[in-house]
Amino acid sequence: MTNIRKIVLDEDKIPKYWYNILPDLPKPLPPYINPFNGQPIKPEDMERLFPKECVRQEFSNERWIPIPEEVREVYRIWRPTPLYRAVRLEQYLKTPAKIYFKYEGVSPPGSHKPNTAVAQAYYAAKEGVERLTTETGAGQWGSALAFGCMFFGIKATVYMVRCSYEQKPYRRILMELWGAEVIPSPSNRTEAGRKILEKDPNHPGSLGIAISEAIEDAITHDRTKYALGSVLNHVLIHQTVIGQEALEQLKQIDEYPDVIVGCVGGGSSFSGLFWPFYYEAYVQKKAPKVPELIAVEPTACPTLTKGIYTYDHGDTARLTPLIKMYTLGHDFTPPPIHAGGLRYHGDAPTLCLLVKEGIVKARAYNQVEVFEAATIFARTEGLVPAPEPAHAIKAVIDIALECKRKNEPKTILFLLCGHGLLDLKAYDDYLRGKLPPYEYPKEKIEESIRKLKELYPWLEQIPY
Ligand SMILES: Cc1ncc(COP(=O)(O)O)c(C=O)c1O
Numbered sequence: 001m002t003n004i005r006k007i008v009l010d011e012d013k014i015p016k017y018w019y020n021i022l023p024d025l026p027k028p029l030p031p032y033i034n035p036f037n038g039q040p041i042k043p044e045d046m047e048r049l050f051p052k053e054c055v056r057q058e059f060s061n062e063r064w065i066p067i068p069e070e071v072r073e074v075y076r077i078w079r080p081t082p083l084y085r086a087v088r089l090e091q092y093l094k095t096p097a098k099i100y101f102k103y104e105g106v107s108p109p110g111s112h113k114p115n116t117a118v119a120q121a122y123y124a125a126k127e128g129v130e131r132l133t134t135e136t137g138a139g140q141w142g143s144a145l146a147f148g149c150m151f152f153g154i155k156a157t158v159y160m161v162r163c164s165y166e167q168k169p170y171r172r173i174l175m176e177l178w179g180a181e182v183i184p185s186p187s188n189r190t191e192a193g194r195k196i197l198e199k200d201p202n203h204p205g206s207l208g209i210a211i212s213e214a215i216e217d218a219i220t221h222d223r224t225k226y227a228l229g230s231v232l233n234h235v236l237i238h239q240t241v242i243g244q245e246a247l248e249q250l251k252q253i254d255e256y257p258d259v260i261v262g263c264v265g266g267g268s269s270f271s272g273l274f275w276p277f278y279y280e281a282y283v284q285k286k287a288p289k290v291p292e293l294i295a296v297e298p299t300a301c302p303t304l305t306k307g308i309y310t311y312d313h314g315d316t317a318r319l320t321p322l323i324k325m326y327t328l329g330h331d332f333t334p335p336p337i338h339a340g341g342l343r344y345h346g347d348a349p350t351l352c353l354l355v356k357e358g359i360v361k362a363r364a365y366n367q368v369e370v371f372e373a374a375t376i377f378a379r380t381e382g383l384v385p386a387p388e389p390a391h392a393i394k395a396v397i398d399i400a401l402e403c404k405r406k407n408e409p410k411t412i413l414f415l416l417c418g419h420g421l422l423d424l425k426a427y428d429d430y431l432r433g434k435l436p437p438y439e440y441p442k443e444k445i446e447e448s449i450r451k452l453k454e455l456y457p458w459l460e461q462i463p464y
Contacts, residue, residue, distance in 0.1 A: 111418030113144030135210030138340030139171025230266025239272020329448020
C-alpha cells in the first residue's frame with residue numbers, strides 16, 4: 001500500500017448528484033430571519049437576489065440533487081481531482097499516521113471555488129440573468145466566478161477587498177482575462193462603499209463590506225443577480241463533489257479516515273469534503289469508522305473558536321437576512337492576514353450547528369505557525385499550498401506528531417483546496433521574517449456582539 005502516491009478516477013466517476021445535508025442534520029437548521037419583522041425569510045424573498053434554482057436548493061430537503069449535464073461538462077476540464085498520499089511528509093515527520101489529501105488546486109482558477117461558480121453561473125444564465133455580482137477576498141472566488149460566467153455567456157462584476165486587490169494583482173488580472181470587471185472595495189460605486197470611505201478613505205476593506213457592495217449593485221440593476229462563494233447551503237451542496245470523489249478514491253485502496261481536516265473561511269470547502277463521509281458514518285452508520293471532523297481557522301479571525309453563536313447579518317451594511325451562526329460581529333474588520341479567504345466574520349449555518357452540537361471540533365492557529373507548516377509541506381511534497389489550506393496542514397502536522405507520541409497509526413484526510421502560486425508574496429514575507437502572528441482581541445469581539453444586541457433587542461427572544 002505504501003507504493004500508492006495518488007489515486008486518479010476516470011471522467012465517468014464525476015458525481016451525478018450533489019449531496020444535501022439539510023435532511024440529515026442532528027437538529028433542524030434555524031431559519032434565516034428578516035431583520036425588519038423578526039419573521040423567518042421565505043424562499044420568494046431571496047429570489048430577487050439569487051437565481052431561482054439556487055434558492056430552491058437553499059431550502060430543499062431533497063438529499064440528492066442532480067448535477068446538470070452542462071455543469072458536469074465544464075467539470076470535466078479538471079474533475080475528478082486527484083487524491084494523494086503525502087508519503088514524504090509522513091517520512092519527514094516520522095509518524096506512523098497515514099496522510100491523504102484531496103487536491104482541488106488543479107482547477108483552472110486554482111481552487112475548489114469553481115465547483116459552485118460554474119453551477120451558479122449556469123442557473124443564472126438559464127433564467128435569463130445577464131450579469132452576476134460578487135465579492136472576493138483573496139481573489140480565488142472572484143476568479144472562479146469569472147471563469148464560470150465565461151462559459152455561460154454572462155458578465156461578472158467582482159468587488160475585491162482592497163488589501164487583497166493591492167497584495168494580489170495576479171488574481172485581478174486572471175479575473176480580467178476571463179472577462180470580469182474588478183472593483184477594489186470599499187468603492188465609490190455603491191452607497192455602502194461611499195459611507196465607509198467617508199469615514200476612512202484608506203479603509204483596507206473586508207469581506208462583509210464587499211458583500212454589501214455586491215448585493216447593492218445587484219438589487220439596484222435589472223437582469224442582475226448576486227452570487228455567493230461560501231456560507232449558504234446551496235454553495236456547500238455544490239462542493240460535495242469533492243467528498244464523494246474522495247470516498248470513492250479511498251475505497252479503491254481500502255482506506256477510511258479516522259480524522260478529516262479542512263480550513264474554514266465560510267465553511268464550503270471543508271463541508272464539501274466531509275459531508276459525504278458524515279452521511280455514510282453518522283447518518284447511515286455504514287462506515288467502518290466514525291471520523292473525527294476538525295475545522296481550522298486563523299487566530300486573526302477566530303469565528304468558531306471565539307465567536308458567539310447568535311443571529312447576525314452576513315454583511316457589514318446589514319443588507320442580508322439574520323443568520324444563526326458563530327460570529328465575530330458584522331462590523332468586524334480583520335487584520336490584513338494573507339489567508340484572505342479566511343477573513344470572514346461568520347460561517348456557514350450548517351457548519352455552526354454541527355460545531356454547536358459537538359460533531360465538528362474547531363481549532364485556530366496564527367499565520368506564522370501556519371506558514372511554517374506550509375513550508376514543510378512545500379519542501380516535502382513539492383506542492384505550494386494556498387495560505388488558506390495551509391491552516392489545515394498545520395493541524396494535520398500536529399495530529400501526525402501526536403500519533404507519533406502515542407504510536408497511533410491513524411489515517412488522516414485533509415483538503416488541499418487551492419495552490420499558492422499566486423500567493424508567493426505571502427511566502428516571501430514569511431521567509432524574510434516579516435509576518436506578524438496576529439491574534440484578534442476578545443474584548444473587540446464582545447464589543448461587536450454587544451452592539452448587535454443593542455440593535456436588535458428582540459434577538460434573545462427568537463425561539464430558534
Ligand atoms: C483557497 C481557499 N480556501 C479556502 C477558502 C475559504 O472558504 P471556504 O471556507 O468557504 O472554503 C477560500 C475562500 O476564498 C479560498 O480561496
